Amino acid sequence: xxxxxxxxxxxxxxxxxxxxxxxxxxxxxxxxxxxxxxxxxxxxxxxxxxxxxxxxxxxxxxxxxxxxxxxxxxxxxxxxxxxxxxxxxxxxxxxxxxxxxxxxxxxxxxxxxxxx
Amino acid sequence: xxxxxxxxxxxxxxxxxxxxxxxxxxxxxxxxxxxxxxxxxxxxxxxxxxxxxxxxxxxxxxxxxxxxxxxxxxxxxxxxxxxxxxxxxxxxxxxxxxxxxxxxxxxxxxxxxx
Numbered sequence: 001x002x003x004x005x006x007x008x009x010x011x012x013x014x015x016x017x018x019x020x021x022x023x024x025x026x027x028x029x030x031x032x033x034x035x036x037x038x039x040x041x042x043x044x045x046x047x048x049x050x051x052x053x054x055x056x057x058x059x060x061x062x063x064x065x066x067x068x069x070x071x072x073x074x075x076x077x078x079x080x081x082x083x084x085x086x087x088x089x090x091x092x093x094x095x096x097x098x099x100x101x102x103x104x105x106x107x108x109x110x111x112x113x114x115x116x
Numbered sequence: 117x118x119x120x121x122x123x124x125x126x127x128x129x130x131x132x133x134x135x136x137x138x139x140x141x142x143x144x145x146x147x148x149x150x151x152x153x154x155x156x157x158x159x160x161x162x163x164x165x166x167x168x169x170x171x172x173x174x175x176x177x178x179x180x181x182x183x184x185x186x187x188x189x190x191x192x193x194x195x196x197x198x199x200x201x202x203x204x205x206x207x208x209x210x211x212x213x214x215x216x217x218x219x220x221x222x223x224x225x226x227x228x229x230x
Contacts, residue, residue, distance in 0.1 A: 042203055059217075103207065107158075109159055
């Protein structure tokens with residue numbers, strides 16, 4: 001079946017612009033996660049959704065970052081007033097349920113964001 | 117939050133077993149050990165997880181020490197396609213604040229050589 005998909009695969013923008021990154025999770029997965037990965041580092045947790053609500057947004061670096069999941073499936077990560085330091089690969093993952101001891105997260109290929 | 121320590125890189129000959137160590141000396145009783153790997157330009161891929169007992173699946177084996185302060189991921193017959201960054205993750209097993217947070221760290225870059 002289809003895995004997690006993310007669009008666009010690459011996004012180049014200018015400092016100060018607004019960007020939206022989209023994630024399509026695996027059908028039926030109730031839990032959705034966003035991570036950010038800088039060059040040479042492991043993924044860094046940003047936010048976790050259980051259904052439509054953000055259950056944990058403690059990893060969002062500041063109020064320029066916001067994410068939504070209005071219908072409990074597709075999610076959009078929104079970044080306002082982008083800065084060069086926001087350049088990274090943004091990864092999305094989904095899992096069937098977020099309250100099981102077995103929490104295999106299925107990752108998408110990521111969106112590479114470059115802020116010039 | 118650095119909960120695990122891994123060597124930055126390791127080499128392994130093709131066809132030989134790859135043994136990747138992980139130190140998690142501050143692990144608590146309800147925390148699981150997960151292993152993921154990330155092949156270049158792809159998202160991380162789940163390999164295996166465990167709590168106390170050793171685990172084996174079609175990809176790998178996970179050996180957890182009796183005191184649970186360290187573990188080893190074993191790829192029994194490494195191939196060139198196993199070249200990747202391997203992440204050892206400690207995850208809170210109690211449903212609550214940290215339950216769904218994975219702290220990846222910097223991982224171990226495994227280079228499988230012909």
